[in-house]
Amino acid sequence: MNVKTELITFNTGMALENGHKLDSFELMVESYGKLNKTKTNAILVCHAFSGNHHASGKNKVNEIGWWDEIIGPNKSIDTNKYYVVCCNNLGGCSGSSGPKSINPSSNKPYGSNFPLVTVSDWVNSQKMLMEKLDIPYWHFVVGGSLGGMQALQWSIAYPDKIKKAGIFAAAAKSSTQNIAMNEVARESIRKDHNFHDGNYLEHGVIPKNGIKTARMLGHITYLSEQHMNQRFGRKFQDDSSKVGLDVDFEVENYLQYKGEKFSEIFDANTYILMTKAMDGYDAASKSDDLSSALKGVLAELLIIGFYSDWLYPPERGKEIQIAAMNNNIKSSYVVLNGEHGHDSFLFHSDKYSQIISKFIES
């Protein structure tokens, strides 16, 4: 597989939705496969809240890409046939410009001064990336969760630059409960003693505890209740492998472990920025309703939900499907079993993978 990882600079800068102007910015980009001569085989993969540009294969430090079960040679998104592009979103913490970057006006990390970006801003930056890569249009823009919101927004914002969109485990807007959960996560970060109003890097510390708590909560919302019951039930953690003194149950140990790991790699300001973008997205915010918002869409849509997903349950996909039908948009809506709750979109299953590859080829 032809893999290319590069940091691309956009010196022209970009006007953000909130009125702020970024004078210049960088995107960390990874691509797989090759653009064909007719330039008709480009696919944009959009990452979810805590993802990054590394979607497939192993990178230099042997980490497997977050969507490796779906993207690769002879996989659903077949890198033998398609040129697949994935970038770390603006505001991220995996190489693209974000709160960890140096603010040229102060020569210090942006911290909490990095502007709040939106799903629309990401789509606009990805449009600039498309042009930079000399791609005339995307054959397919796809993502799960927050990535699905970007795919939907692409179909709305640039109808003639996208042939097909894949919107998986996503919604046209976050629910009240989604926002509420994210606010708890943000609260735990902001109130970490080491947060320093977001300028922790200047103080040489990171708000690890806050990020850990936030992730533990997030993790619960990504899994299905049934899956947790089956995997952990009410089993007690054996003493020898307890990560904390206060741990009684296996599920506590698991969450502690996962939260701790995540807190070592993820940036707190990015956590806040990404959840704010997720909460703030409403595909219909500039229209009367979702049907009106989708009026100009030309792309064919594939909407996939999972029964066990309680974060963005299947009903949220159905809302998009109904709005698509109201506009005579060619659209397919499928609900799959998926054992892994919201995270189901990350994993291969024969049905899921086949639906994706057939849709791309159709």
Added chain:
Amino acid sequence: MNVKTELITFNTGMALENGHKLDSFELMVESYGKLNKTKTNAILVCHAFSGNHHASGKNKVNEIGWWDEIIGPNKSIDTNKYYVVCCNNLGGCSGSSGPKSINPSSNKPYGSNFPLVTVSDWVNSQKMLMEKLDIPYWHFVVGGSLGGMQALQWSIAYPDKIKKAGIFAAAAKSSTQNIAMNEVARESIRKDHNFHDGNYLEHGVIPKNGIKTARMLGHITYLSEQHMNQRFGRKFQDDSSKVGLDVDFEVENYLQYKGEKFSEIFDANTYILMTKAMDGYDAASKSDDLSSALKGVLAELLIIGFYSDWLYPPERGKEIQIAAMNNNIKSSYVVLNGEHGHDSFLFHSDKYSQIISKFIES
């Protein structure tokens, strides 16, 4: 209404389930109405996680009791007819012995050294209270959520001391997801900079931020998603009444406000202790299964669930009902609409109130 609020001391002490012995302890007790001459009209009301002894009417500082919609003259639990007793659970923070109490062996607050108590311990202490009050048996033991667990445990532990049990919005054991959510709440408290391993009182501080985050999360789990959607939707908070700079949506403001209020009155060690008791309870822990556990039950059961409750959904009540039926226990299981999610058990509705009063009178 005849109301009595008193602190009762138990000098004989009590052996706890975990092997620890409390040499003496105190319970803060409130009662309504009068014990009749035949001593057949006593009702024990057990409080949920953050409740206390003050269940009905207004207290000295004008606070309305947590179950005032259900308990009072001519209400479902009619204090004109019944002698209703409610105590702050052992380990609580409203007057009963708990982490805030002075440890006689150190002359400092117990803090995190207060022993972890269990639902069984509470039931045992309430049995001692019953004897102290010269009550031969309870006509009815009732509670919602963690209070319902105590009512269930009463029917198992002291079958000849309880005629009827009311188990509302409860379960015979917490689910994996319940435990997971509580662990996130505990984590936010333990990692508060002011927690000091639970000995914050000695340091003259309280881990307010941790309690606040914990309560914000808890609050989400007590409300139904639909109720939150209807009440808050995606409405933005107007600037003039924002409680924090980072607040965008009304639901954020609401949770911030509720969390803040709670953090000013509730004790962090009690939060940990109560959630540990909730997580740890399993009515069948000493039996093969729930049916075996209920074998000796003599009380008549009233099990009520609420469709909108996703913390202890109706299925959890059904498990108790099935186990009761397997033992030919006289038992009624009802699922009501209840708009308020898990919290529905707290509120009056004509149907709910009528079911309770008919059951008590039957």
